[in-house]
Amino acid sequence: MIGxxxxxxxxxxxxxxxxFALIAVFYVLKSVKGPGALRREKIEQAREEEHTTLxxxxxVPDLNKVFPVEHYQIPTHPDPKCxxxxxxYFLRTHQTGTSSVTNIFYRYGKEHDxxxxxxxxxxxxxxxGRINMLYLxxxxxxxxxxxxxxxxxxxxxxxxxxxxPGTIFTTLxxxxxxxxxxxFNNFDIKQEMKNLLxxxxxxxxxxRRPDKIAMLASDSVYHLIQNSMSFDLGLNTxxxxxxxxxxxxxxxxDSEFHLVLILELLDESLVLLKRLMCxxxxxxxxxxxSVNKEYSxxxxxxxxxxxxxxxxxxxxxxxxFLEKIKKIxxxxxxxxxxxxxxxxxxxxxxxxxxxxxxxxVYNGNKIGYSLRKSHETNMTCKxxxxxxxxxxxxIGLKQFKDKxxxxxxxxxxxxxxxxxxxxxxxxxxxxVYKVLHPxxxxxxxxEL
Numbered sequence: 001m002i003g004x005x006x007x008x009x010x011x012x013x014x015x016x017x018x019x020f021a022l023i024a025v026f027y028v029l030k031s032v033k034g035p036g037a038l039r040r041e042k043i044e045q046a047r048e049e050e051h052t053t054l055x056x057x058x059x060v061p062d063l064n065k066v067f068p069v070e071h072y073q074i075p076t077h078p079d080p081k082c083x084x085x086x087x088x089y090f091l092r093t094h095q096t097g098t099s100s101v102t103n104i105f106y107r108y109g110k111e112h113d114x115x116x117x118x119x120x121x122x123x124x125x126x127x128x129g130r131i132n133m134l135y136l137x138x139x140x141x142x143x144x145x146x147x148x149x150x151x152x153x154x155x156x157x158x159x160x161x162x163x164x165p166g167t168i169f170t171t172l173x174x175x176x177x178x179x180x181x182x183x184f185n186n187f188d189i190k191q192e193m194k195n196l197l198x199x200x201x202x203x204x205x206x207x208r209r210p211d212k213i214a215m216l217a218s219d220s221v222y223h224l225i226q227n228s229m230s231f232d233l234g235l236n237t238x239x240x241x242x243x244x245x246x247x248x249x250x251x252x253x254d255s256e257f258h259l260v261l262i263l264e265l266l267d268e269s270l271v272l273l274k275r276l277m278c279x280x281x282x283x284x285x286x287x288x289x290s291v292n293k294e295y296s297x298x299x300x301x302x303x304x305x306x307x308x309x310x311x312x313x314x315x316x317x318x319x320x321f322l323e324k325i326k327k328i329x330x331x332x333x334x335x336x337x338x339x340x341x342x343x344x345x346x347x348x349x350x351x352x353x354x355x356x357x358x359x360x361v362y363n364g365n366k367i368g369y370s371l372r373k374s375h376e377t378n379m380t381c382k383x384x385x386x387x388x389x390x391x392x393x394x395i396g397l398k399q400f401k402d403k404x405x406x407x408x409x410x411x412x413x414x415x416x417x418x419x420x421x422x423x424x425x426x427x428x429x430x431x432v433y434k435v436l437h438p439x440x441x442x443x444x445x446x447e448l
Contacts, residue, residue: 067166072258074276077333082278086114087167089159090149093229095182096174097263099289099388104270105149106391107383108283110398114146117162120404121396121412123389124151128223128231131158141399150392154234156256168276169256173229173321174263176314177307181299183224186365189217203299207306227313235313246313250320260321267347268329271339281343285350287384288367291360354381354425361422369425385425390416394427398435409436 075082090105092098109116117125117136125131131152136145144164159167174182183189189202206213214225223231227240233253239245253260259276261269270284299307308315329336351358354375361368369385371378386394393412397404416429 071166072168074259074272074328076331078275078335078339079278084278085166085168085276086112086146087164088147088149088277089163089167089169090147091154091169091171091233091257092149092151093172093174093179093232094151094224095179095186096172096229097266097290098172100286101172101261101266101270102149102388103289103384103386103391104284104286105147106388106395107380108279109147110383110395111283115141115143116150116395116399117145117148118150118392118396118399120400121393121408122150123392127151128153130155131162133158133161136162139400139403153232154253154256168258170259170261170273171233171257172261172263172269173318176229176311176318177304179229179314180307180311183221183228187221187224189221189225203303203307207303207310210310227311230313230317233317240313246316249313250317253317254320254324260325262318262322262325264322265325265329267340267343269325271336271343272325272328272332274339281339282346284343285346285380285384287347287351287355287369289385289387290366350381350384354378354384366423368423371425379427379431382425382427382431385423386427387419387423390419390426394432394435397432401436 071085088105090098090102092102108114119125119132119135125148140162145162146164148159148163148167154171159169184203184206189206210226214222217225223237226237227235230249231237233249235246235249239249259269259272261273270286271281273279274281274284354371355369356372357370359368359370360366366387371381371385375381383391393415397409397412412432413429416427416432420426420428
Protein backbone atom coordinates (compact mmCIF):
# COMPACT_ATOMS: atom_id res chain seq x y z
CA MET A 1 0.00 0.00 0.00
CA ILE A 2 2.77 2.39 0.99
CA GLY A 3 4.65 1.52 -2.19
CA UNK A 4 1.56 2.27 -4.30
CA UNK A 5 1.07 5.62 -2.58
CA UNK A 6 4.74 6.43 -3.10
CA UNK A 7 4.54 5.62 -6.80
CA UNK A 8 1.39 7.74 -7.19
CA UNK A 9 2.97 10.62 -5.28
CA UNK A 10 6.04 10.37 -7.48
CA UNK A 11 3.86 10.53 -10.63
CA UNK A 12 1.99 13.55 -9.29
CA UNK A 13 5.26 15.25 -8.39
CA UNK A 14 6.69 14.58 -11.87
CA UNK A 15 3.48 15.95 -13.44
CA UNK A 16 3.74 19.10 -11.31
CA UNK A 17 7.41 19.50 -12.31
CA UNK A 18 6.47 19.07 -15.97
CA UNK A 19 3.78 21.77 -15.62
CA PHE A 20 6.25 24.13 -13.95
CA ALA A 21 8.81 23.38 -16.69
CA LEU A 22 6.25 24.20 -19.39
CA ILE A 23 5.34 27.44 -17.62
CA ALA A 24 9.06 28.35 -17.37
CA VAL A 25 9.59 27.61 -21.09
CA PHE A 26 6.54 29.73 -21.94
CA TYR A 27 7.85 32.75 -20.06
CA VAL A 28 11.36 32.32 -21.47
CA LEU A 29 9.97 32.23 -25.02
CA LYS A 30 7.72 35.18 -24.24
CA SER A 31 10.71 37.22 -23.07
CA VAL A 32 12.69 36.52 -26.26
CA LYS A 33 11.90 39.20 -28.84
CA GLY A 34 12.29 38.63 -32.54
CA PRO A 35 13.44 41.33 -35.00
CA GLY A 36 9.86 42.39 -35.70
CA ALA A 37 9.00 42.83 -32.02
CA LEU A 38 12.19 44.79 -31.39
CA ARG A 39 11.48 47.03 -34.38
CA ARG A 40 7.88 47.67 -33.24
CA GLU A 41 9.21 48.54 -29.79
CA LYS A 42 11.62 51.08 -31.28
CA ILE A 43 8.89 52.62 -33.42
CA GLU A 44 6.66 52.90 -30.35
CA GLN A 45 9.51 54.53 -28.46
CA ALA A 46 10.05 57.01 -31.30
CA ARG A 47 6.33 57.83 -31.23
CA GLU A 48 6.55 58.57 -27.51
CA GLU A 49 9.65 60.73 -28.00
CA GLU A 50 7.69 62.88 -30.45
CA HIS A 51 5.56 64.05 -27.52
CA THR A 52 8.39 64.41 -25.05
CA THR A 53 9.17 68.00 -24.13
CA LEU A 54 12.78 68.87 -24.85
CA UNK A 55 14.93 70.20 -22.05
CA UNK A 56 15.19 73.99 -21.94
CA UNK A 57 17.96 75.29 -24.17
CA UNK A 58 20.25 78.14 -23.28
CA UNK A 59 20.28 79.22 -26.93
CA VAL A 60 17.95 81.97 -28.18
CA PRO A 61 18.09 83.66 -31.62
CA ASP A 62 19.89 86.98 -31.75
CA LEU A 63 17.34 89.40 -33.21
CA ASN A 64 20.14 91.89 -33.96
CA LYS A 65 21.53 89.45 -36.53
CA VAL A 66 18.37 88.87 -38.56
CA PHE A 67 19.06 89.08 -42.30
CA PRO A 68 16.69 90.70 -44.83
CA VAL A 69 14.48 88.48 -46.99
CA GLU A 70 16.59 89.28 -50.07
CA HIS A 71 19.55 87.53 -48.44
CA TYR A 72 17.79 84.17 -48.85
CA GLN A 73 16.24 84.70 -52.29
CA ILE A 74 17.68 83.31 -55.52
CA PRO A 75 18.48 86.19 -57.89
CA THR A 76 17.01 85.93 -61.39
CA HIS A 77 20.21 87.34 -62.88
CA PRO A 78 23.89 87.62 -61.88
CA ASP A 79 24.68 90.49 -59.55
CA PRO A 80 28.27 91.75 -60.03
CA LYS A 81 28.03 93.76 -56.79
CA CYS A 82 26.92 90.87 -54.56
CA UNK A 83 28.97 89.69 -51.59
CA UNK A 84 29.82 85.97 -51.38
CA UNK A 85 27.98 84.13 -48.61
CA UNK A 86 30.12 81.74 -46.59
CA UNK A 87 27.65 80.15 -44.19
CA UNK A 88 26.01 77.05 -45.65
CA TYR A 89 24.01 74.08 -44.36
CA PHE A 90 23.84 71.14 -46.78
CA LEU A 91 21.65 68.31 -45.52
CA ARG A 92 23.13 65.15 -47.03
CA THR A 93 20.58 62.60 -48.18
CA HIS A 94 21.67 59.02 -48.89
CA GLN A 95 22.50 57.66 -52.36
CA THR A 96 21.61 60.90 -54.13
CA GLY A 97 25.00 62.04 -55.44
CA THR A 98 25.91 64.13 -52.40
CA SER A 99 29.57 62.99 -52.46
CA SER A 100 30.35 65.08 -55.54
CA VAL A 101 28.39 68.10 -54.27
CA THR A 102 29.90 67.94 -50.79
CA ASN A 103 33.34 67.90 -52.41
CA ILE A 104 32.54 71.39 -53.74
CA PHE A 105 31.86 72.63 -50.21
CA TYR A 106 34.95 70.94 -48.76
CA ARG A 107 37.17 72.63 -51.36
CA TYR A 108 35.48 76.02 -50.94
CA GLY A 109 35.80 75.83 -47.17
CA LYS A 110 39.49 74.92 -47.29
CA GLU A 111 40.18 77.64 -49.86
CA HIS A 112 38.58 80.32 -47.65
CA ASP A 113 39.77 78.91 -44.31
CA UNK A 114 36.21 78.27 -43.08
CA UNK A 115 35.16 76.15 -40.11
CA UNK A 116 33.13 72.95 -40.51
CA UNK A 117 30.61 71.43 -38.13
CA UNK A 118 31.97 67.95 -37.50
CA UNK A 119 33.05 65.46 -34.91
CA UNK A 120 36.80 64.97 -35.41
CA UNK A 121 37.40 62.67 -38.40
CA UNK A 122 33.73 61.55 -38.58
CA UNK A 123 31.58 61.64 -41.72
CA UNK A 124 28.33 61.84 -39.75
CA UNK A 125 26.97 63.77 -36.78
CA UNK A 126 25.45 60.97 -34.69
CA UNK A 127 23.13 59.91 -37.54
CA UNK A 128 20.29 58.93 -37.21
CA GLY A 129 20.19 60.48 -33.72
CA ARG A 130 20.30 64.14 -32.73
CA ILE A 131 23.45 66.23 -32.92
CA ASN A 132 25.43 66.46 -29.68
CA MET A 133 25.00 70.22 -29.34
CA LEU A 134 26.93 70.62 -26.09
CA TYR A 135 29.98 68.91 -27.59
CA LEU A 136 29.90 71.06 -30.74
CA UNK A 137 29.45 74.24 -28.71
CA UNK A 138 32.41 73.26 -26.56
CA UNK A 139 34.52 72.66 -29.71
CA UNK A 140 33.23 75.76 -31.54
CA UNK A 141 35.99 77.88 -33.13
CA UNK A 142 36.25 81.54 -32.22
CA UNK A 143 34.66 82.64 -35.52
CA UNK A 144 31.86 80.09 -35.25
CA UNK A 145 30.85 77.43 -37.75
CA UNK A 146 30.49 78.20 -41.46
CA UNK A 147 29.63 74.92 -43.18
CA UNK A 148 27.62 71.88 -42.08
CA UNK A 149 27.78 69.15 -44.71
CA UNK A 150 28.18 65.91 -42.73
CA UNK A 151 25.47 63.24 -42.56
CA UNK A 152 22.80 64.16 -40.01
CA UNK A 153 19.02 64.29 -39.70
CA UNK A 154 17.40 67.66 -40.20
CA UNK A 155 16.33 69.58 -37.11
CA UNK A 156 16.00 73.28 -37.88
CA UNK A 157 16.46 74.41 -34.28
CA UNK A 158 19.77 72.52 -34.01
CA UNK A 159 21.10 74.12 -37.20
CA UNK A 160 20.04 77.63 -36.21
CA UNK A 161 21.60 77.14 -32.81
CA UNK A 162 24.99 75.90 -34.00
CA UNK A 163 25.51 77.80 -37.27
CA UNK A 164 26.47 81.42 -37.88
CA PRO A 165 23.58 83.82 -38.58
CA GLY A 166 22.46 84.11 -42.20
CA THR A 167 23.16 80.46 -43.03
CA ILE A 168 21.71 79.21 -46.34
CA PHE A 169 19.79 75.91 -46.11
CA THR A 170 20.19 73.44 -49.02
CA THR A 171 19.77 69.73 -49.72
CA LEU A 172 19.74 67.32 -52.67
CA UNK A 173 16.98 64.98 -53.89
CA UNK A 174 17.01 62.19 -56.47
CA UNK A 175 14.16 60.36 -58.21
CA UNK A 176 12.92 57.87 -55.54
CA UNK A 177 13.03 54.85 -57.86
CA UNK A 178 16.72 55.32 -58.67
CA UNK A 179 17.49 56.29 -55.09
CA UNK A 180 15.78 53.19 -53.67
CA UNK A 181 17.52 50.86 -56.13
CA UNK A 182 20.86 52.46 -55.31
CA UNK A 183 20.28 51.88 -51.58
CA PHE A 184 19.08 48.32 -52.25
CA ASN A 185 22.25 47.43 -54.18
CA ASN A 186 24.97 49.55 -52.57
CA PHE A 187 23.95 48.68 -49.01
CA ASP A 188 23.59 45.00 -49.95
CA ILE A 189 20.00 44.62 -48.77
CA LYS A 190 19.99 41.01 -50.03
CA GLN A 191 22.73 40.19 -47.53
CA GLU A 192 20.93 42.08 -44.77
CA MET A 193 17.72 40.11 -45.29
CA LYS A 194 18.87 36.53 -45.66
CA ASN A 195 15.59 35.26 -47.07
CA LEU A 196 16.16 37.35 -50.22
CA LEU A 197 19.45 35.61 -51.06
CA UNK A 198 18.10 32.48 -52.81
CA UNK A 199 15.80 34.45 -55.14
CA UNK A 200 16.90 35.36 -58.66
CA UNK A 201 14.71 38.49 -58.47
CA UNK A 202 15.11 39.97 -54.96
CA UNK A 203 12.90 42.96 -55.82
CA UNK A 204 9.88 40.74 -56.46
CA UNK A 205 10.51 38.80 -53.27
CA UNK A 206 10.92 42.00 -51.24
CA UNK A 207 7.66 43.47 -52.49
CA ARG A 208 5.69 40.33 -51.68
CA ARG A 209 5.93 41.31 -47.98
CA PRO A 210 7.86 44.60 -47.75
CA ASP A 211 6.72 45.54 -44.24
CA LYS A 212 7.71 42.19 -42.72
CA ILE A 213 10.97 41.88 -44.65
CA ALA A 214 12.01 45.45 -43.80
CA MET A 215 11.68 44.59 -40.11
CA LEU A 216 14.55 42.12 -40.51
CA ALA A 217 17.03 44.85 -41.47
CA SER A 218 19.69 46.03 -39.04
CA ASP A 219 19.51 49.50 -37.53
CA SER A 220 22.23 50.72 -39.90
CA VAL A 221 20.03 50.27 -42.99
CA TYR A 222 16.44 50.09 -41.68
CA HIS A 223 15.84 53.82 -42.09
CA LEU A 224 17.22 53.74 -45.65
CA ILE A 225 14.78 51.16 -47.01
CA GLN A 226 11.63 53.29 -47.18
CA ASN A 227 11.23 57.04 -47.74
CA SER A 228 14.81 57.58 -46.66
CA MET A 229 15.10 61.10 -48.11
CA SER A 230 12.07 62.17 -46.07
CA PHE A 231 13.52 60.45 -43.01
CA ASP A 232 16.83 62.29 -43.48
CA LEU A 233 14.87 65.53 -43.71
CA GLY A 234 13.24 64.91 -40.35
CA LEU A 235 10.05 62.89 -40.87
CA ASN A 236 9.81 60.03 -38.37
CA THR A 237 8.60 56.60 -39.48
CA UNK A 238 5.43 56.62 -37.29
CA UNK A 239 4.16 59.49 -39.48
CA UNK A 240 4.61 57.71 -42.82
CA UNK A 241 0.90 56.79 -42.95
CA UNK A 242 -0.37 60.09 -41.58
CA UNK A 243 -1.38 62.19 -44.61
CA UNK A 244 -1.85 65.44 -42.68
CA UNK A 245 1.57 65.02 -41.04
CA UNK A 246 3.14 64.40 -44.44
CA UNK A 247 1.49 67.52 -45.89
CA UNK A 248 2.81 69.58 -42.99
CA UNK A 249 6.24 68.02 -43.43
CA UNK A 250 6.51 69.00 -47.14
CA UNK A 251 5.34 72.54 -46.34
CA UNK A 252 7.84 72.73 -43.48
CA UNK A 253 10.78 71.69 -45.68
CA ASP A 254 9.64 74.16 -48.34
CA SER A 255 9.66 76.99 -45.81
CA GLU A 256 12.96 76.06 -44.14
CA PHE A 257 15.18 75.32 -47.16
CA HIS A 258 16.22 78.14 -49.47
CA LEU A 259 17.19 75.82 -52.33
CA VAL A 260 16.55 72.11 -52.89
CA LEU A 261 18.91 70.74 -55.54
CA ILE A 262 17.71 67.99 -57.91
CA LEU A 263 20.23 65.38 -59.08
CA GLU A 264 18.55 65.00 -62.50
CA LEU A 265 19.05 68.77 -62.95
CA LEU A 266 22.36 69.01 -61.12
CA ASP A 267 24.12 71.57 -63.32
CA GLU A 268 21.05 73.81 -63.35
CA SER A 269 20.77 73.41 -59.57
CA LEU A 270 24.42 74.36 -59.06
CA VAL A 271 24.08 77.51 -61.18
CA LEU A 272 21.12 78.50 -58.99
CA LEU A 273 23.30 77.82 -55.94
CA LYS A 274 26.05 79.93 -57.48
CA ARG A 275 23.64 82.85 -57.84
CA LEU A 276 22.21 82.39 -54.35
CA MET A 277 25.65 82.16 -52.69
CA CYS A 278 27.32 84.69 -55.00
CA UNK A 279 30.13 82.25 -55.76
CA UNK A 280 32.27 81.94 -58.86
CA UNK A 281 31.33 79.31 -61.43
CA UNK A 282 34.85 77.80 -61.27
CA UNK A 283 34.25 77.01 -57.58
CA UNK A 284 31.39 74.66 -58.54
CA UNK A 285 33.48 72.29 -60.64
CA UNK A 286 32.90 68.63 -59.78
CA UNK A 287 33.68 65.11 -61.00
CA UNK A 288 31.72 61.96 -60.32
CA UNK A 289 32.97 60.10 -57.27
CA SER A 290 30.32 57.36 -57.24
CA VAL A 291 28.93 55.19 -60.01
CA ASN A 292 25.26 56.02 -60.56
CA LYS A 293 24.29 52.72 -62.12
CA GLU A 294 21.04 52.65 -64.10
CA TYR A 295 19.44 49.88 -62.03
CA SER A 296 15.99 51.08 -63.10
CA UNK A 297 16.64 50.01 -66.71
CA UNK A 298 16.48 46.33 -65.73
CA UNK A 299 13.27 46.41 -63.68
CA UNK A 300 9.70 45.83 -64.87
CA UNK A 301 7.00 48.51 -64.90
CA UNK A 302 5.26 46.62 -62.11
CA UNK A 303 8.32 46.74 -59.82
CA UNK A 304 8.86 50.40 -60.69
CA UNK A 305 5.30 51.22 -59.60
CA UNK A 306 5.70 49.21 -56.40
CA UNK A 307 8.88 51.15 -55.56
CA UNK A 308 7.03 54.45 -56.06
CA UNK A 309 4.12 53.25 -53.89
CA UNK A 310 6.50 52.00 -51.18
CA UNK A 311 8.32 55.38 -51.24
CA UNK A 312 5.18 57.46 -51.76
CA UNK A 313 6.30 60.23 -49.37
CA UNK A 314 9.64 60.58 -51.13
CA UNK A 315 7.69 60.76 -54.40
CA UNK A 316 5.56 63.60 -53.06
CA UNK A 317 8.65 65.39 -51.76
CA UNK A 318 10.59 64.91 -55.00
CA UNK A 319 7.68 65.93 -57.26
CA UNK A 320 7.04 69.06 -55.21
CA PHE A 321 10.63 70.30 -55.40
CA LEU A 322 11.13 69.21 -59.01
CA GLU A 323 8.18 71.40 -60.01
CA LYS A 324 9.49 74.20 -57.79
CA ILE A 325 13.00 74.21 -59.26
CA LYS A 326 11.61 74.12 -62.79
CA LYS A 327 9.55 77.20 -61.93
CA ILE A 328 12.64 78.96 -60.50
CA UNK A 329 14.61 78.09 -63.66
CA UNK A 330 11.83 79.47 -65.87
CA UNK A 331 12.13 82.81 -64.06
CA UNK A 332 15.88 83.18 -64.68
CA UNK A 333 17.27 85.56 -67.27
CA UNK A 334 18.78 84.57 -70.64
CA UNK A 335 22.28 84.23 -69.22
CA UNK A 336 21.21 81.34 -66.96
CA UNK A 337 21.35 78.66 -69.65
CA UNK A 338 24.66 80.07 -70.90
CA UNK A 339 26.05 79.61 -67.38
CA UNK A 340 24.74 76.04 -67.28
CA UNK A 341 26.43 75.28 -70.61
CA UNK A 342 29.62 76.94 -69.38
CA UNK A 343 29.63 74.85 -66.18
CA UNK A 344 29.26 71.66 -68.24
CA UNK A 345 32.16 72.80 -70.43
CA UNK A 346 34.36 73.69 -67.45
CA UNK A 347 33.69 70.26 -65.90
CA UNK A 348 34.55 68.51 -69.17
CA UNK A 349 37.73 70.58 -69.64
CA UNK A 350 38.89 69.91 -66.07
CA UNK A 351 38.41 66.16 -66.47
CA UNK A 352 40.32 66.05 -69.75
CA UNK A 353 43.09 68.29 -68.46
CA UNK A 354 43.54 66.62 -65.05
CA UNK A 355 43.05 62.90 -65.58
CA UNK A 356 44.62 60.32 -67.80
CA UNK A 357 42.37 57.42 -66.83
CA UNK A 358 38.98 56.96 -65.16
CA UNK A 359 38.09 53.54 -63.75
CA UNK A 360 35.69 51.84 -61.29
CA VAL A 361 36.98 50.85 -57.84
CA TYR A 362 35.55 49.15 -54.72
CA ASN A 363 33.41 46.55 -56.50
CA GLY A 364 32.44 49.09 -59.12
CA ASN A 365 30.59 51.42 -56.70
CA LYS A 366 33.17 54.23 -56.70
CA ILE A 367 35.24 55.98 -59.37
CA GLY A 368 39.01 56.24 -59.36
CA TYR A 369 41.27 58.55 -61.36
CA SER A 370 44.91 58.71 -62.41
CA LEU A 371 46.54 62.12 -62.94
CA ARG A 372 48.27 63.27 -66.08
CA LYS A 373 51.98 63.79 -65.46
CA SER A 374 51.61 67.49 -66.20
CA HIS A 375 49.12 67.82 -63.28
CA GLU A 376 50.63 65.53 -60.65
CA THR A 377 51.02 68.44 -58.22
CA ASN A 378 47.78 70.27 -59.11
CA MET A 379 45.84 70.49 -55.84
CA THR A 380 42.52 71.24 -57.56
CA CYS A 381 42.78 68.07 -59.65
CA LYS A 382 43.71 66.08 -56.54
CA UNK A 383 40.95 67.60 -54.44
CA UNK A 384 38.28 66.93 -57.07
CA UNK A 385 39.15 63.21 -57.11
CA UNK A 386 39.28 62.79 -53.32
CA UNK A 387 36.46 60.90 -51.60
CA UNK A 388 34.37 62.45 -48.84
CA UNK A 389 35.79 60.30 -46.02
CA UNK A 390 39.34 61.43 -46.83
CA UNK A 391 38.22 65.06 -47.23
CA UNK A 392 36.64 64.82 -43.76
CA UNK A 393 39.91 63.45 -42.36
CA UNK A 394 41.96 66.22 -43.99
CA ILE A 395 39.67 68.98 -42.71
CA GLY A 396 39.43 67.34 -39.29
CA LEU A 397 43.23 67.15 -38.96
CA LYS A 398 43.54 70.83 -39.75
CA GLN A 399 40.61 72.00 -37.62
CA PHE A 400 41.37 69.80 -34.59
CA LYS A 401 45.13 69.21 -34.97
CA ASP A 402 45.88 70.40 -31.43
CA LYS A 403 43.19 68.16 -29.93
CA UNK A 404 43.79 64.84 -31.72
CA UNK A 405 45.98 62.07 -30.25
CA UNK A 406 48.91 60.76 -32.38
CA UNK A 407 47.02 57.48 -32.92
CA UNK A 408 44.27 59.33 -34.86
CA UNK A 409 46.82 61.02 -37.08
CA UNK A 410 48.47 57.64 -37.71
CA UNK A 411 45.06 56.16 -38.60
CA UNK A 412 44.44 58.90 -41.18
CA UNK A 413 47.89 58.42 -42.70
CA UNK A 414 47.36 54.67 -43.07
CA UNK A 415 43.85 55.19 -44.46
CA UNK A 416 45.10 57.61 -47.11
CA UNK A 417 48.03 55.41 -48.11
CA UNK A 418 45.69 52.43 -48.58
CA UNK A 419 43.15 54.39 -50.64
CA UNK A 420 45.89 55.90 -52.78
CA UNK A 421 46.56 52.41 -54.20
CA UNK A 422 43.03 52.37 -55.66
CA UNK A 423 42.62 56.06 -56.52
CA UNK A 424 46.06 57.48 -57.47
CA UNK A 425 44.72 60.98 -58.21
CA UNK A 426 43.45 61.71 -54.69
CA UNK A 427 45.24 63.85 -52.11
CA UNK A 428 48.20 62.08 -50.54
CA UNK A 429 49.73 62.19 -47.09
CA UNK A 430 52.43 64.68 -48.04
CA UNK A 431 49.70 67.19 -49.07
CA VAL A 432 48.12 66.87 -45.64
CA TYR A 433 51.47 67.00 -43.86
CA LYS A 434 52.19 70.42 -45.41
CA VAL A 435 48.97 71.75 -43.87
CA LEU A 436 49.75 70.28 -40.45
CA HIS A 437 53.41 71.36 -40.51
CA PRO A 438 53.75 74.49 -42.67
CA UNK A 439 57.30 74.96 -41.35
CA UNK A 440 58.41 71.65 -42.92
CA UNK A 441 58.48 70.97 -46.64
CA UNK A 442 58.44 67.13 -46.43
CA UNK A 443 57.67 64.56 -43.70
CA UNK A 444 60.50 62.62 -42.14
CA UNK A 445 60.95 58.98 -43.18
CA UNK A 446 59.36 57.74 -39.94
CA GLU A 447 56.32 60.00 -40.62
CA LEU A 448 55.61 58.64 -44.10
